[in-house]
Amino acid sequence: MAPFTAPTAVTTLLLDIEGTTSPITFVKDVLFPYVKDNVKGYLSKHWKEQPCQEDVAELRKQADADSLLSGFVPIPCTSECNIDLDAVIQAVVDNVHWQMSHDRKTTALKQLQGHIWKSAYATGQMKGKVYEDVVPAIQKWREAGIKVYIYSSGSIEAQKLLFGYSTEGDLLTLFDGHFDTTIGHKGESESYINIAKSIGCSSENILFLTDVTKEAKAAEEAGVHVAVVLRPGNIAVTDDEKLRYSLITSFSMSWVASMYH
Numbered sequence: 001m002a003p004f005t006a007p008t009a010v011t012t013l014l015l016d017i018e019g020t021t022s023p024i025t026f027v028k029d030v031l032f033p034y035v036k037d038n039v040k041g042y043l044s045k046h047w048k049e050q051p052c053q054e055d056v057a058e059l060r061k062q063a064d065a066d067s068l069l070s071g072f073v074p075i076p077c078t079s080e081c082n083i084d085l086d087a088v089i090q091a092v093v094d095n096v097h098w099q100m101s102h103d104r105k106t107t108a109l110k111q112l113q114g115h116i117w118k119s120a121y122a123t124g125q126m127k128g129k130v131y132e133d134v135v136p137a138i139q140k141w142r143e144a145g146i147k148v149y150i151y152s153s154g155s156i157e158a159q160k161l162l163f164g165y166s167t168e169g170d171l172l173t174l175f176d177g178h179f180d181t182t183i184g185h186k187g188e189s190e191s192y193i194n195i196a197k198s199i200g201c202s203s204e205n206i207l208f209l210t211d212v213t214k215e216a217k218a219a220e221e222a223g224v225h226v227a228v229v230l231r232p233g234n235i236a237v238t239d240d241e242k243l244r245y246s247l248i249t250s251f252s253m254s255w256v257a258s259m260y261h
């Protein structure tokens with residue numbers, strides 16, 4: 001594998017979470033099962049509260065947009081005659097389970113997931129897993145004057161929970177900001193242009209690290225520099241992609257040092 005060197009124009013790092021700062025197994029084996037197991041209880045407990053009603057309204061809009069997809073689960077309105085609350089809650093649960101079975105990255109699903117995780121983090125039942133090379137590298141980047149942002153399909157609220165209640169402690173001061181799908185989806189190049197505008201820099205000043213080559217391609221089309229992250233358990237990268245992209249296996253200190261000396 002060719003050693004990675006970042007272009008000198010880079011002043012800003014944009015980091016993906018799942019497969020980049022954090023293991024895919026943490027998301028798939030801890031975070032997602034927690035939602036599947038607790039969504040019904042969460043909805044029943046918080047149904048009358050405004051944030052829960054807003055989440056359900058967004059899920060219902062998404063369900064309407066998904067109506068042509070195979071297996072989709074409609075969410076009836078509580079005002080519809082002959083439909084009791086339990087049936088509506090069950091429809092929301094079924095819709096969430098269906099979306100999760102396809103690993104959908106809809107904003108509606110991601111907002112609700114963040115709200116469900118909140119109490120698990122706050123009570124210490126769950127801690128955000130971060131690879132051990134991540135914190136020292138970010139500290140080094142920041143000392144070198146590099147800005148560090150997160151861009152994940154997980155909602156900004158969920159990102160802040162993961163890093164705020166992490167195995168390495170509260171890491172939120174390490175980041176200059178957070179982006180989620182409300183700025184655009186990660187597979188669309190316009191999202192990266194929106195991010196550059198929001199940060200107030202040119203896209204060529206940004207280096208995006210991600211495990212997903214579709215995201216790397218979209219970012220590159222927007223003029224953003226990219227490197228594909230190979231962590232244990234990440235989705236396999238083809239031989240062609242290995243030749244096409246800069247590859248990194250960790251945020252190791254030697255790699256960080258080589259960036260700015």
Ligand SMILES: CSCCC(=O)C(=O)COP(=O)(O)O
Nearest residue numbers: 016017018152153154158159
């Ligand atoms: C930050 S919340 C957990 C991650 C998540 O829900 C997700 O979909 C991960 O997507 P990413 O864009 O970080 O690969």
Ligand SMILES: [Mg+2]
Nearest residue numbers: 016018019211
């Ligand atoms: Mg990822």
